[in-house]
Amino acid sequence: MRLEDFDFQLPEEQIAQHPVARRDGSRLLVMSRNATAIRHQQFPDIVDYFRPGDCLVLNDTRVIPARLQGNKQSGGRIEVFLVRQLSTEPPEWLCLTRCSRTPRPGVCLDLGEGLRAEILDGGDAPLQRLRFDCDGSFSDALQRLGKIPLPPYIRREALPADAERYQTVFARTEGAVAAPTAGLHFTPEILDQLKGRGVEVCSLTLHVGLGTFFPVRCENIAEHRMHSEAYSIPRQTADAIARTRAAGGRVIALGTTTTRALEHAVTADGTVAAGDGMSDLFIYPGFRFRVIDGLVTNFHLPKSTLLMLVSAFAGRNFVLAAYRQAVQHGYRFFSYGDCMLIL
Template sequence: MEVKDFYFDLPEELIAQHPLKEREKSRLMVMDKSTGELSHKHFYDIINYLKKGDTLVLNNTRVIPARLIGEKLESGGKIEFLLLNRIEGDKWEALAKPGKRARVGREFVFGDGKLKAKVIEVKDDGNRIIEFSYKGIFEQVLDELGQMPLPPYITETLEDKERYQTVYSKEKGSAAAPTAGLHFTKELLKEIEEKGVNIAYLTLHVGLGTFRPVKVDTIEDHDMHSEFYSLDKENARIINETKERGNRVIAVGTTSTRTLETIGSREGVLKESSGWTDIFIYPGYEFKIVDSLITNFHLPESTLIMLVSALSTRDNVMKAYNEAVKERYRFFSFGDAMFIK
């Protein structure tokens, strides 16, 4: 299958630059995955499509302020690091800009020396391994000095950092938000539970590979980035029992989907697990765990729109996306939502 099969014309002004004031008031497109039938609602209407006994699976990762701007220790030349993942202790993998300044052995300072970093390795893909030194607790220093790593297509400043976090975020480690979950409020989640819908949690720390364009012509030639995930025993039990009853497992976001499908055995049984996944889901994939999906609207020719197409069909999804453009839906991280039922 060709990457160009997933192209659609997306006007730049439809890429949402800021979140709505009220999370649950974004628009919601509902699509029947079998027929492709569409309807237009608001996100707070999602409760009408959830049934007693269903399970919503939420990714409780929390975005860290992973963007650090500092200067070279000797010359004062500006440097920007974007933290991708913690290797161990105070060693992190990071993107450096400009890369030519971040050579092995060079040291950088942030916040008048509150935080220092030394480049200890340059990887084949250009990413750096850096080691930090500081006084106190690293997370507190990072909270003080770091900035929220908004995606490159968002050019406006985010006034409230919490609007790039889900209301249930807990486990720190993401370089980007699991954006399908941004539409939920605590009140809406309470209403959903009162209806008899189960809520299960897992963790997948979202990497910036999510935003990297697919640079090959044929889908099968694309290499996915790896991301860390974990699912505990209790939440695995909730999901397994849902499948056993014949109720739906509804993944909130492509990150929850990728985690569930990574862990799920061929028989569709989940077990407590943690590790790294580079699963790439595109049309032709047979889902083991996920029945339905809540997701945002994704960019053309992205791995995310390919995953969404796998749950329905390419034709249904591309038709829906063209309809979304026509109806002026807001796209990507701060945009509107889609429920594939």
């Protein structure tokens, strides 16, 4: 398939720049893979589409304040964007750097308040490997100096409110550089309602990084290669999925990141393997899903790997038709936008 097969027209004013007042105040587009009907509802209605015995799997990763500002030895300004942790002692990360000229290995950076970094050899272009040094805890320094990394299509600086709203209510494990945005709509009350209906809610961790958001530059999408992202699937979650499937229930993934972790970890006999790993799985039309029966997801960028994953699950033509309806009905798009449920 060609990259242009996943393009669509979106008015700029429908790119959400701020979250809605209430987490669950977004709209919900519901579609079924075995029907052509598309329903337009409000997000709290999602509870009605779950059945007793279903299993909802969510991603409990927590976004870190991954944007740092500082200066090179030459005095020039530089922005450092943390992407993936390589080691904790000393702290080493793969990073994106933005400045007038890409810094060479050996260059030292002053990031303020005693936080320093050195550019090392290696990395997977356009990433560079940085080693950090500070007076005290690196994690504490990051919390003081770092900023929440809002996506570039949100054309404003991060506000204090984003520190809470750009996290899910179930975010636990620090390490992501972007939120698993389908989870931003859920409230503790909605999760409690699902559990009250007999839905088992369990979690995994996939630290969202460039593998999810790096743009596709190949005209033939099969040539695209994903950056790896770290994931962890607890034994309890793998067991819950196995129980659900054995009893005839549905496994519904909360977000594309959850989907990628589950479909990466599935074994030859169809079970999900517990444990830690790195996933560079690229899901596009033609992929055979072996774990999930449903997907909760936001609306995604044109020509993105996320739109390709959703198209693989529900069919490209059907998904693009749903997107056209969403545009016509004034839905809000992308991270702080509205939501889809595909069953």
